[in-house]
Amino acid sequence: MIQIDDVIVTLDVFREKFLCNLDACKGQCCIEGDAGAPLEQEEVEELKKVLPVIWDDLSPEARAVIDKQGVCYTDPDGDLVTSIVNGKDCVFTCYDESGCCYCSIEKAYRAGKSDFYKPVSCHLYPIRVENYASYRAVNYHRWDVCKAAVLLGQKENLSIYKFLKEPLIRKFGEAWYSELEIAGKELKDRGII
Structure with missing residues (x-):
């Protein structure tokens, strides 16, 4: 160390x-696991702020989860994490025509629609x-x-x-x-x- x-x-x-290989994994890190991505407290407001920009990219199931519990929750370990759909998919996922999963927040950032890239824990993975x-x-x-x-x-x-x-x-x-x-x-x- x-x-x-x-x-x-x-x-x-x-x-x-x-070196990420989206062609091979199809973005599984956003759709697998038993909890959402870890969040820093100040990122919660950023997620709420970007929500109107990305809303149409989210699945109906993701929108329902957000409407019910918000953009995040506290997991069993006491950590603040992004909300998830069906016990695994991050609510902020979206898919391209080939079925590859992307982050809707990053997509909006790259399109110049938001100044928030995505949660830093996702960026660091x-x-x-x-x-x-x-x-x-x-x-x-x-x-x-x-x-x-x-x-x-x-x-x-x-x-x-x-x-x-x-x-x-x-x-x-x-x-x-x-x-x-x-x-x-x-x-x-x-x-x-």
């Missing part, structure tokens, strides 16, 4: 390879950030639905921290990411990764 400021980063973030009393931990979350991303990352020799440069900067800042890159180089030079 390495520490930058109050953030501890596991070596897997440097060692493991990853497969990294999960855990908050503790005196520090935060950055961990690699392994999930079999991302097997194709691991294989493509290995083929392209792309480390997780390099693949996730943009969301890591979004979460921790450019200066922090620069230190992460220096740590990655030092780990490589020492033969640790």
Whole structure:
């Protein structure tokens, strides 16, 4: 592990390879699992604000869930997460003609209809950030639905921290990411990764 400021980063973030492969997985990370995506408190208002922009892209089932319980809920672990449909699908999913799942929030952002990209936990995946009393931990979350991303990352020799440069900067800042890159180089030079 390495520490930058109050953030501890596991070596897997440097060692493991990853590159999303939507052609292979069809966006399963948005439609599988037993809870929604983790949210930061300030993101709840952003989700509410973008709702009118994306409403027509959401399924009737997703709209019904949002009407009933809102854009988020507290899961059994006490974490704030996006609302889900049928116990798994994120309410913010939408599909293209080939059945590939996309984030309706990101779609609106890319179309210039919103200034909110999507929840940072989604942007950071497969990294999960855990908050503790005196520090935060950055961990690699392994999930079999991302097997194709691991294989493509290995083929392209792309480390997780390099693949996730943009969301890591979004979460921790450019200066922090620069230190992460220096740590990655030092780990490589020492033969640790």
